[in-house]
Amino acid sequence: MTIKRIEKLENLLRSKNWEAANRETQAILVDVFNEVDINNRRFENYDYEFISDDFSNFSCEYLNKIDKLWITYTQGKYGFSIQKDIYLNVGGRLNYSSNPNSDDSDLEANKKFLSNIGWVLPNGDTTNIRFDNYDNYPKGYFPYWYGTLLKFGGFRGLFCRIETCEKF
Numbered sequence: 001m002t003i004k005r006i007e008k009l010e011n012l013l014r015s016k017n018w019e020a021a022n023r024e025t026q027a028i029l030v031d032v033f034n035e036v037d038i039n040n041r042r043f044e045n046y047d048y049e050f051i052s053d054d055f056s057n058f059s060c061e062y063l064n065k066i067d068k069l070w071i072t073y074t075q076g077k078y079g080f081s082i083q084k085d086i087y088l089n090v091g092g093r094l095n096y097s098s099n100p101n102s103d104d105s106d107l108e109a110n111k112k113f114l115s116n117i118g119w120v121l122p123n124g125d126t127t128n129i130r131f132d133n134y135d136n137y138p139k140g141y142f143p144y145w146y147g148t149l150l151k152f153g154g155f156r157g158l159f160c161r162i163e164t165c166e167k168f
Helices: 004-012 018-035 051-055 060-073 080-089 103-114 156-167
Strands: none
Touching: 004 018, 004 060, 018 060, 051 156, 060 080, 060 156, 080 103, 080 156
């Protein structure tokens, strides 16, 4: 199932269907999580909240494929590793802590990261995510996963896993 989803993601990205590609990316994440039975949880109907350490055993093969497709078809503008680099550049730290705001420096880095990629305005208000004009969005804007990964620090777990998987 996941291989077919990867092929579908590639076709969506090739055709610049950003909204569908974003949805497909989230669907692949859920499929992979369900294949490895993360912490005895199943993610049903794509209604999920990942916590940071959920990513510690996530498939490097699939994570690298998803990331490479986004980077390739957006000429290096979007992808998880692009987001990870932005997060690190604003002072973010890589750790699997489930607390997204474990100290003031983490909170500040989280705010800067979200603002830099355009998901949150500098005043802290969330933005309306749009998929219509790819050229106008900041680097790192896609794949969008604010509600699903950020709530419990899941993005840091994802970035930690990307850092590990990039070595393969």
